Amino acid sequence: MSACSRPDWPETVATPLTRLRAERPRVHVLTNFVAMNVSANALLALGAVPSMTFRADTVADFVCSARALVVNLGMLDPEREAAIGQAVPAASALGLPWVLDPVKVERSGPRRDLALRLLRMRPAVLRANAAEVETLAGLKGLEGAERLAREFDCVVALTGATDIVTDGEQTVRLAGGSPLMDRVTAMGCAASAVVGAFLAVERDACGAALAALASFAAAGGIAAGRARGPGSFEPELLDALFALEPGQIMEKVEFR
Ligand SMILES: Nc1ncnc2c1ncn2[C@@H]1O[C@H](COP(=O)(O)OP(=O)(O)OP(=O)(O)O)[C@@H](O)[C@H]1O
Numbered sequence: 001m002s003a004c005s006r007p008d009w010p011e012t013v014a015t016p017l018t019r020l021r022a023e024r025p026r027v028h029v030l031t032n033f034v035a036m037n038v039s040a041n042a043l044l045a046l047g048a049v050p051s052m053t054f055r056a057d058t059v060a061d062f063v064c065s066a067r068a069l070v071v072n073l074g075m076l077d078p079e080r081e082a083a084i085g086q087a088v089p090a091a092s093a094l095g096l097p098w099v100l101d102p103v104k105v106e107r108s109g110p111r112r113d114l115a116l117r118l119l120r121m122r123p124a125v126l127r128a129n130a131a132e133v134e135t136l137a138g139l140k141g142l143e144g145a146e147r148l149a150r151e152f153d154c155v156v157a158l159t160g161a162t163d164i165v166t167d168g169e170q171t172v173r174l175a176g177g178s179p180l181m182d183r184v185t186a187m188g189c190a191a192s193a194v195v196g197a198f199l200a201v202e203r204d205a206c207g208a209a210l211a212a213l214a215s216f217a218a219a220g221g222i223a224a225g226r227a228r229g230p231g232s233f234e235p236e237l238l239d240a241l242f243a244l245e246p247g248q249i250m251e252k253v254e255f256r
């Protein structure tokens with residue numbers, strides 16, 4: 001039974017967080033220029049180690065020695081697209097889990113088609129917002145997320161004011177975080193990177209996605225309580241991820 005239906009939340013969240021900090025897995029992140037800095041810093045704050053190269057002739061070596069891969073389609077240029085073409089087969093060959101973040105597929109047919117081709121290459125988790133899920137599924141909200149999870153045999157983490165994690169059969173909703181997360185760039189991209197970090201230590205993709213989004217939401221809620229606005233929110237978020245304790249996650253995040 002997957003963690004999407006497992007009720008022992010402390011175990012689902014606390015154990016992977018402790019393991020992440022103990023093992024310090026390296027996660028290879030292919031992402032856009034807007035998101036690079038905050039994604040790398042979020043991983044470091046949590047205890048993981050980022051690598052970010054997107055040279056096509058180098059990326060497979062980095063992926064082969066990493067423990068998870070994150071593929072983000074934002075601001076996609078030919079160089080990063082070529083790197084994705086090397087990185088995903090390298091990860092698949094090793095059975096390395098990977099996350100797909102289909103940034104803004106609703107804006108471009110070719111980008112949507114690339115995301116659909118990548119979905120057929122079996123990411124462990126698709127992390128997307130509502131517009132992206134609707135574009136890829138042709139259906140809105142939870143129904144769209146469930147359809148994608150079933151069609152592509154992956155876990156779908158649909159984020160927004162409430163996050164949804166589904167494997168197509170079982171679904172968990174998480175409420176937490178802060179509206180300030182919508183006023184700072186690349187929070188979704190950073191959340192996808194954090195899902196990659198949890199996949200590195202938790203092979204149950206539902207469990208990894210839940211632990212990641214719960215940790216990110218809890219840290220977001222804590223940071224919002226300390227920040228004066230978007231400018232001070234981001235450093236507060238990194239500090240909150242660094243100091244995050246499992247008890248705070250249970251306190252700040254509501255599971256439904
Ligand atoms: N109104 C909100 N209240 C609480 N949390 C939120 C809110 N909006 C976004 N979040 C959180 O912010 C993070 C990013 O989610 P979002 O759905 O905004 O991603 P996104 O649209 O892909 O972002 P981006 O493309 O800018 O990286 C998630 O962890 C989500 O839970």
Ligand SMILES: Cc1ncsc1CCO
Nearest residue numbers: 032034074075185186189
């Ligand atoms: C790629 C990109 N373009 C504008 S903001 C942003 C970060 C993730 O959406």
Ligand SMILES: [Mg+2]
Nearest residue numbers: 103129188189
């Ligand atoms: Mg996004």
